[in-house]
Amino acid sequence: MSIRVQGIRKRFGEFVALDGVDLEIETGQLVALLGPSGCGKTTLLRVLAGLESPDAGRVDLHGRDATQLPVQARNVGFVFQHYALFRHMSVFDNVAFGLTVRPRRTRPARTQIRARVEELLSLVQLDWAADRLPAQLSGGQRQRVALARALAIEPAVLLLDEPFGALDTQVRQELRRWLRRLHDALHFTSVFVTHDQQEALEVADSVVVMNRGRIEQRGAPADVYDRPASPFVHRFVGTSHVLPAERTADRVRIGPIDAGLVPGPDGPLEARVRPHDLALARDGEGWPARVGAVRVLGPLVQVELTIDGVPGGPRIAELSREQYEATPWRTGDAVRLSLKRWALYDRAEAA
């Protein structure tokens, strides 16, 4: 167990940033903290690093209580969103910093430091830039310097705050795949914060979805996407359509669709569906609906649907190009709408 967090609370004035967070992260995992801004994900990361002291709770790093350990003693690599490179130092000196500030007894020899820094710089493919100042580098290059600098101290865990947030789309995509490969090659434990669900699903082994200072769900990317634990998660990790549902005597019906036996009290429920889990047919079981606009987006086709007698704006179904070409829907067509996969939530929970 690399990281274990129990009952962490932190408030800033009236604002509750962390409201009792428990989390365990195994050695070697790459974990994403995902959530909207203000959900507490960055605060949690800073608490792990020792940059923020929690009001209550406990942080264990590698089996040792680190709650009261100052940041210097935690041996965590922290990469800031805007990198926080030492602007007056060359790239080389930035990366070497963590080694050169060690007390003389444990400080590596000058030649060792040099070798280590050069090794890291070639790892991040910036060996050519050793003598440059941070201001002379591009955003993606600065990011890699920050990473090399954090890795130089051989951290027990690597913490990254919105590591790709300040980069433009293309560099961002390249860099996150590269980070994944780096992680696989070096096997360190990393936690990164992001508000971008795609980034979290693509890069991480495990995704922690946060909302209002609490953890909503923890799971593998596919789990979080396919089996969201709450309406919030359903909404946050992808497009989410809401349909009314009802339970009577343990049997759930989503409109005209029989959703089978789901034990629980009688009453209204809400069903949530992803656009690609909506199926269209000329007739048969399902919601009667009418086709609105049809948009062909490369391999994907979006079909707008207005469901008869169900309030809310048009739902959008996503079909593959093949499906669409087999049955090309036209605006104005009457269709039957059925569901391939759905998630049920209590109404109260959905509020």
Next chain:
Amino acid sequence: MSAVASDAVAPLEPAAPGEKDAPPQAARGGPGRRRRSAAPVMLVTLALAWLGVALVLPLVAVFAQAFAKGWDAYAAALTDPMALHAIRLTLTVAAIAVPLNLVFGVVAAWCVTKYDFPGKSALITLIDLPFAVSPVISGLVYVLLFGAQGWLGPWLLDRDVQIIFAVPGIVLATVFVTFPFVARELIPLMQAQGRDEEETALSLGASGWQTFRRVTLPNIRLGLLYGVLLCNARAMGEFGAVAVVSGHIRGLTNTMPLHVEILYNEYNATAAFAVASLLAMLALVTLVARSWLEARAPELRGERAAQS
């Protein structure tokens, strides 16, 4: 982690400088050229004429008067033993007052920019307080404290310690008057720089002192120099506060500005302007150095309005 396998990681991108996301250039264009018409020319002329009469003419007058009786009289006025003593005293006072306020400025700026605590903005206001106080009152407060009639005066007199009408009083008054200069320069600068770099250094294992010396200090170097420059100019030129505490004892407690006053009141204008010309040159050197610093670090500009 120690066995870094760089070849296990596929290349990310050609390692060439100058990518498309190159750092943005400072995107502040200079004043754009406009088409020439009568109004702008008139405005510029008016502004320059005003600055000429209001600022440049007095400066020119100092040098003109200093050399009114020729080079020999000028040199004689500056090599007069009293003048030399005043120069030495001014340098001494600045050499004590400026480092004191330098250390304070760094410590205070660190304190209010690296931590959050209740009462912080009140503290910043209190640091600025001496700017709101008339120089004369800055001297007066020490007379009331340490003078013969003051709170501590009799006690000091018994122990034969002289503060007022002596060098310590002059130093104290100068420290008071120049108190906020360095802190004022550093606070906005360090505020803008944030705490990320310090936090990074700490996470890499640096101690507090190492973080300050190796990360913070290099970042505020120019701002510090700027503050010291202004602090020094004021320390050497301060008149009102020092006049109140000095007692005008010639050859003992006369700083350069006080010496200028004495000579002037004795109708020895040439000598007065000769000494004044040295102070004017100090001012010019300060302005040149400040322009040079601003050219190197544009972020230093803009905060200076509230100074002096």
Next chain:
Amino acid sequence: MAALATSQVLDAPLPRRRVIPGFGLTLGYTLVYLSLIVLIPLAATFLKSAELGWDRFLEVVTSPRVVASLQLSFGASFVAALVNAAAGLLVAWVLVRHDFPGRRIVDAIVDLPFALPTAVAGIALTALYAPNGWIGAWLAPLGVQVAYTPLGVVVALVFIGLPFVVRTVQPVLENLDREVEQAAATLGAQPAQIFLRVVLPVVWPALLTGFALAFARAVGEYGSVIFIAGNMPLVSEIAPLLIVTKLEQYEYAEATAIAVVMLVISFALMLAINALQGWAQRRAGGVR
């Protein structure tokens, strides 16, 4: 049971720890130094004035000579700050919006009054405006006497306050979006209308701040004024000079009483300026 115990332990508030070391040390040093150099001496001044008693205090500060000196200090400062507001706006505008040879030098020289010792400014202005001086000789035939009159006080205060308005207005003008003015022009506004209705409202808070700073500085000014003022009691004697005079006559309590009046007004001005700067910054959309 065990779980309950754990949760109780976890809910116990943790001691607050600051990440960056040195809080106690730096705050302590700051407070001690601030108290020793500034707060205690200032407090002593207020205590000293209390020795006088309320009636005597009122008697001192309402005596004709004191009232005249305070009126002169505040009146002349007000006029000087007004002059500086107008001239400073012009200079700032020209420096930001017009390119001319030597602009950098002119920009630097604006700060001369900050850097030039006040005594030097004082004797230089006196030499210029004396009846036989370079400027005084021009004005004498017109019957205008500047040196040794209240007008001289204003001239000195204009000199020392000159940079304030320029330096507060300049950054605001630099950040002003040219396109807004161009938009006004496309809508048919004349240059004067653009200035009054588009530029001035944006610059106004900074202009007011600069005015207040120049005013506050002028009220306490001593060195540059005493040479040119003539220092006639009831006519051209400023309040700071009266404090010095009282001190030289060993009338400490009177000197302190005048000082307290000035301090109270100065602190009020300072708070007003702080509020103004906050307002100006919000109006500027938090540019800095």
